[in-house]
Amino acid sequence: MKLLGLFRHAKSDWADPRARDFDRPLNKRGRTGAAIMGRHIRDHGVAWDHVISSPAVRCTETVEIAAEAAGRPLAVNWDRRIYLASSATLADLLREQDEGFSATLMVGHNPGLEDLIFDLVPDDGSSPLRDVVEVKFPTAAYAVLELDIDRWADLADNCARLVHLTRPRDLDPTLGPQLT
Structure with a gap:
């Protein structure tokens, strides 16, 4: 069995309409959310032996803030292929992972992360959490999947x-949807 963690970047700042999408930083709410989620990920108890992340600014800031809040520095493999990747690209990247890693945490973007959950977790009514993801996998959401595989190369749908x-x-x- 392998473990896969999916951590979507925290809320980003849209204040500068001229900024490239790749360069958007976190906003204040995003920085708060990244810190809270970093502590939660630490307290949840999975020892992630490998972390891969999109190098987009909002992802790098999410990882840095979450790691600092958790009090655990992370060695991260920054992989540009994760930036705005499809589920198929993310799955291919996971299949390339070193077999020595049993628990990989991926930090990235939607819709790729959300779609990866839909591809990997069967839609057979057995997962109420999958139903929650169908509503929304919001910024800074954290999911853990148990994979019924012994080798990353064997990653497959369902x-x-x-x-x-x-x-x-x-x-x-207060970090929920802003109702106005």
């Missing part, structure tokens, strides 16, 4: 169980 899902608003209601 090989996973979604065993954990936490959104920032689950830990701090």
Whole structure:
């Protein structure tokens, strides 16, 4: 069995309409959400032996803030292929992972991460957490999937169980949707 963690970048700043999408930083709410989720990921207890992330600014800031809040520095493999990748590209990247890693945390973007959950977790009614993801996999959401594989190279559709899902608003209601 392998473990896959999916951590979507925190809320980004849209204040500068001239900024390239890749260069958008986190906004204040995003920095707060990244810190809260970093502590949650630490407390959840999975020892991630490998972290791969998009190098987009909003992802690098999410990882840095989450790691600092958790009090655990992370050695991250920054992989440009994760930036705005499709589920198929993310799955291909996971199939390339070193077999020595049993627990990989991927930090990236939607819709790729959300679609990866839909591809890996069967839509057979057995996962109420999958139903939550169908509504939305919001910024800074964290999911853990147990993969029924022994080798990353064997990653295939419907090989996973979604065993954990936490959104920032689950830990701090002020980080939920802004109703105006």
